[in-house]
Amino acid sequence: MGQKTEHSNLIKEHLKKRGITQTWLAKELGMSFSITNAYVCNRKQPNLTIIFKVADLLGVSVKDLVK
Known part of the structure; x- marks a missing residue:
């Protein structure tokens, strides 16, 4: 079985x-x-698409929301 990759966001x-x-x-x-x-x-x-909208609303870079 493959491993589940977890991506966390910083919203x-x-x-x-x-x-x-x-x-x-x-x-x-x-x-x-x-x-x-x-x-x-x-x-x-x-x-x-949602990440870009959230970044715009919060005035941050998309890179600031995803690691």
């Missing part, structure tokens, strides 16, 4: 730094809080 860290809520992010992305929370808590990884 939660950047939201906290800026004092932005997940509710605000969900509204701005036009997504449910549940899906946004899954992204923020790394239960689900957002696709590249």
Whole structure:
């Protein structure tokens, strides 16, 4: 069996730094809080389009959100 590669995102860290809520992010992305929370808590990884939108909303580079 192949190994599962885990990629973590840093959305939660950047939201906290800026004092932005997940509710605000969900509204701005036009997504449910549940899906946004899954992204923020790394239960689900957002696709590249969503990562670019989040980076734009938070005013950071995509590289700052993914490691």
